[in-house]
Amino acid sequence: MFSKSNAIFFILSVLASSQSALGRERWFERDGQAVRLHPRRFGQEHPAVIDKLSAACPGQVCGNLAGQAITPLLAAQPECSQQDMADSIIDASRQFDNATQANMIALAIEYRQAEKNTPPDFTVNPPALRNSVFCQTAPKNPELNGLVQAQDPSNDPNLFFDPATKKTVKKGDQANTFPFSGTASTSSTGTTAVKVASTGTAVLVADSTSTACVTEVTLTVTGTNPAATGTATIFTVGDTTSTASGATSTASSSNIGDFGKCSVPEIEFGVGFDGRKETSFEPVDKTSYNHGSADNIAIITQFICDTLTNSCGADQTAKNTCATAQAAAAAAKAGTGFQADAFNAVFGITTDFGAIASVDNTGNIVPGTGSSSTSASASGTATATASSTSSTSSSSIGNFGKCSVPQIEFGVGFNGRKETSFQPVDLTSYNHGSAQNIDIITQFICDTLTNSCGADATAKATCASARAAADTAPAKTGAQADKFNAAFGIKTDFASVAEVDDQGNVVSAAATTSTSANNFAATSTAAAAAAAATTAKAAATTSTTAAAAAATSSTSTSSSSSSSSSTTSNLQTFSQSLGGVSAPSVTALGNGQFQVEGNNVFNDELSALQRSWYGYPDCKNLVCD
Numbered sequence: 355m356f357s358k359s360n361a362i363f364f365i366l367s368v369l370a371s372s373q374s375a376l377g378r379e380r381w382f383e384r385d386g387q388a389v390r391l392h393p394r395r396f397g398q399e400h401p402a403v404i405d406k407l408s409a410a411c412p413g414q415v416c417g418n419l420a421g422q423a424i425t426p427l428l429a430a431q432p433e434c435s436q437q438d439m440a441d442s443i444i445d446a447s448r449q450f451d452n453a454t455q456a457n458m459i460a461l462a463i464e465y466r467q468a469e470k471n472t473p474p475d476f477t478v479n480p481p482a483l484r485n486s487v488f489c490q491t492a493p494k495n496p497e498l499n500g501l502v503q504a505q506d507p508s509n510d511p512n513l514f515f516d517p518a519t520k521k522t523v524k525k526g527d528q529a530n531t532f533p534f535s536g537t538a539s540t541s542s543t544g545t546t547a548v549k550v551a552s553t554g555t556a557v558l559v560a561d562s563t564s565t566a567c568v569t570e571v572t573l574t575v576t577g578t579n580p581a582a583t584g585t586a587t588i589f590t591v592g593d594t595t596s597t598a599s600g601a602t603s604t605a606s607s608s609n610i611g612d613f614g615k616c617s618v619p620e621i622e623f624g625v626g627f628d629g630r631k632e633t634s635f636e637p638v639d640k641t642s643y644n645h646g647s648a649d650n651i652a653i654i655t656q657f658i659c660d661t662l663t664n665s666c667g668a669d670q671t672a673k674n675t676c677a678t679a680q681a682a683a684a685a686a687k688a689g690t691g692f693q694a695d696a697f698n699a700v701f702g703i704t705t706d707f708g709a710i711a712s713v714d715n716t717g718n719i720v721p722g723t724g725s726s727s728t729s730a731s732a733s734g735t736a737t738a739t740a741s742s743t744s745s746t747s748s749s750s751i752g753n754f755g756k757c758s759v760p761q762i763e764f765g766v767g768f769n770g771r772k773e774t775s776f777q778p779v780d781l782t783s784y785n786h787g788s789a790q791n792i793d794i795i796t797q798f799i800c801d802t803l804t805n806s807c808g809a810d811a812t813a814k815a816t817c818a819s820a821r822a823a824a825d826t827a828p829a830k831t832g833a834q835a836d837k838f839n840a841a842f843g844i845k846t847d848f849a850s851v852a853e854v855d856d857q858g859n860v861v862s863a864a865a866t867t868s869t870s871a872n873n874f875a876a877t878s879t880a881a882a883a884a885a886a887a888t889t890a891k892a893a894a895t896t897s898t899t900a901a902a903a904a905a906t907s908s909t910s911t912s913s914s915s916s917s918s919s920s921t922t923s924n925l926q927t928f929s930q931s932l933g934g935v936s937a938p939s940v941t942a943l944g945n946g947q948f949q950v951e952g953n954n955v956f957n958d959e960l961s962a963l964q965r966s967w968y969g970y971p972d973c974k975n976l977v978c979d
Contacts, residue, residue, distance in 0.1 A: 400424060403464045407443065410458050411450055419443055429471045430517050433530055434489035436503055440466040441494040459497055466493075469504040472515040475522045483508055484515040484522060487530040492664045502533045526634070526648045529657050533644075534664075610701055611672025616642035616665075619658045619676060620698050621651065621683075623691040623707035624811020625818055626804040632715040633815065635694055642666065651693045655680040675700060690723050709750075710815040719822045724815075751842050752813025757783035757806075760799045760817060761839050762792065762824075764832040764848040769941050769949070772924075773856040776835060783807065787943035790951050792834045796821040816841060830861075856924065856939055925959060 408420035419442065426435035440462040447458035474481035485505045493499060512525045525531045610618070620638040627636050627647035635651045637643035637658060645657045659676040662668035668676075679700035686692040691707025698705045711724030751759070761779040768777045768788035776792045778784035778799060786798045800817040803809035809817075820841030827833035832848025839846045853861040925940040925948070938951040940962045947955050948962035956962040 401427075401465075401468045403461055403468060407458075407461050407465065410461055411447075411454050415446055415449075416458070419446060423465060427468060427470050429473050429486075429515065430520075431470075432517060433487045434491055436468070436470055437466060437489045437491075437493050437498065437501075440498055440501075444495045444497060462495075463497060463501065466498055466501045467504055469506060472506075472509075475513065475515075477522075482510055482513055482522070484513045485509045485511070487514045487516050487523065487528070488533045490530050490534050490660070492534065500533075526628075526646065526653070527650070529645075529653050532646050532657075609671075610675045612669040613642075613662065613672045614667030614669075616662065616668065618701050618703070619643065619662075619679070620701065620703050620705075621654055621658075621694040622705075622811055623694040624710055625713050625814045626809075626811065629804070630715070631713065631717045633689075633691075633710065633713045649689070651683050651697070652680075655683055655697060689720070707811075710812060711819055713815065713818045717818060717821070719819060724819070750812075751816045753810045754803065754813050755808030755810075757803065757809065759842050759844070760784065760803075760820070761842065761844055761846075762795055762799075762835040763846075764835040764851055766854050769943055771856070771939075771941060772854070772858045773939075774830070774832075774851065774854045787941065787947070787949045787955065789949060790830055792824050792830075792838070793821070796824055796838060856936070926963065 404420050404423050407423060408417050410416045422442075423439050425431060426439045443462035443465065444459055447455040447462070450458070470486040472484050472486045474483050483506065486503060488502055493501075514523045514525065514528075514531050515521075516523045516528065516530070523531060613619070617639045619642075621635050622638050623633060623635050625631065625633050627634050630647060632649065634647040634649050635654045636647040637645055637654060643658050643661050645654060648654055655676075659673065659680055662673050662676055666672075679697045682700050683693045683697040686696040690712050691710045694707040695705050709724060712720035714720055754760070758780045760783075762776050763779050764774060764776050766772060766774050768775050771788060773790065775788040775790045776795045777788040778786055778795060784799050784802050786795060789795055796817075800814065800821060803814050803817055807813075820838045823841050824834045824838040827837045827849075831853055832851040835848040836846050855861050925942065926937050928937050940951075940959070941949045942959070943949055943955065947957055948959050949955050950962050
């Protein structure tokens with residue numbers, strides 16, 4: 355008899371004897387790539403302000419507004435949809451009592467600052483989180499002036515999603531990667547007018563009903579309106595007789611127009627704006643034209659001309675002048691200071707940004723840019739003797755703020771080193787220890803001009819030219835210091851100092867053009883370098899002798915003392931070489947920090963030694979363990 359238990363056993367036997375079935379999970383694909391699900395920030399698409407808005411007023415008005423307010427926060431919506439929705443809320447509030455109106459306006463302000471959703475960029479791995487672009491038109495209601503949407507703090511601050519193109523946009527490539535600085539028009543009677551005084555200057559003054567601060571702008575009342583004639587107008591730019599920082603307007607205010615409450619537009623060109631390595635453009639007056647820097651001058655000129663309409667209250671003549679200036683800038687050589695000069699010239703402002711060499715985003719000079727004086731100083735041969743002097747005026751190399759004119763010296767004995775190395779002459783302005791790689795010193799000096807000196811764009815550009823010039827000379831030789839100093843008009847002769855390795859051996863013979871090189875032996879290279887040391891400031895040559903004497907007295911000329919110095923200076927105790935390569939030296943800088951040769955400065959000895967081992971080529975293959 356076939357029982358139930360036998361039947362179950364029979365079925366299990368059949369299943370066990372059959373072949374296993376294989377399956378696979380199928381991924382959805384798009385454009386040949388797997389589709390990955392990414393969680394949206396739904397709380398940002400439906401923020402709490404929408405629920406508060408739905409109950410802010412009687413009837414269906416606020417309920418309808420709350421329903422409409424969700425869509426503008428979606429990623430694909432136009433850049434101004436959120437602002438337009440906030441304007442609609444304020445417009446609708448006008449029909450209610452004062453208390454309801456005030457509440458709805460407060461909710462409109464809160465809504466305008468809510469975060470807008472943006473999709474990640476899945477074309478890169480890992481996906482890049484992007485910001486939403488900013489609306490570039492003024493709001494209808496003045497209550498919304500200056501307000502922008504919030505951004506997810508985890509987003510990449512330099513990447514934006516443009517709903518118009520559905521693509522990633524880098525900050526500065528488009529105007530909408532910066533907040534709009536314009537404001538809605540108001541009915542205030544406080545206006546600003548331009549009046550021409552009898553002394554021949556134009557002064558920007560406020561009328562008797564205005565409480566705004568009075569801004570005075572001096573303009574020489576000469577010249578003609580470049581936009582007034584029907585024939586071609588020629589603008590002379592790049593005038594080497596004037597400096598970029600000392601710009602004044604030579605155009606009559608009546609000819610270039612009335613710029614309302616804003617200043618006469620002007621654009622500057624240089625490196626270091628917004629932390630950039632490359633040269634870029636930005637408005638000079640950030641109060642009137644609040645826009646960050648951009649590689650493309652068209653972004654800045656368009657923003658300035660738009661601002662004249664949107665917030666300045668400029669007249670038609672001023673707008674026409676701006677359009678002419680915009681065209682003049684576009685006609686000049688792209689990516690050079692001549693574009694800024696051409697724009698400024700239309701307003702009667704003479705600048706010389708064309709003399710500044712263009713620098714790419716890796717910090718390298720773009721060939722064929724800048725004036726001949728800049729390139730000549732960067733490539734000139736150092737032929738001066740130990741006491742250096744500057745042959746370049748401060749206006750042509752720039753204003754270095756609270757710091758001295760940069761200068762580098764070369765020799766042995768710096769920070770107790772036995773080998774030759776480089777260091778800044780003025781350690782007060784540029785506090786960095788010595789290094790065998792001059793790029794470490796030049797990069798630090800140029801960064802310091804931006805980070806603490808308060809140097810102008812011309813000075814930063816000169817420093818970039820000096821860095822490039824130093825790299826054209828043979829590495830680890832005094833000629834590199836001479837090239838760097840020459841860019842600032844400082845003549846030195848460190849090329850005459852023989853290169854010495856960390857064992858105290860002369861690597862290369864010194865140049866024979868210098869008397870000091872002929873008179874001193876290899877063991878006296880430190881004294882020769884000290885004799886060539888100059889003062890912290892290029893113009894103060896009277897203290898050169900004292901500086902040289904101090905440097906000489908701190909350097910030993912005997913081989914035994916040099917050996918002792920080497921023992922205390924190089925903290926890397928592994929003195930052998932692997933594959934003909936020695937481990938990078940580690941030197942105490944005397945301020946609690948430690949310098950790894952050809953590398954960074956570290957705050958503790960252990961980290962510096964670890965970096966020295968890692969930087970040693972054979973240690974990467976673990977042969978040092």
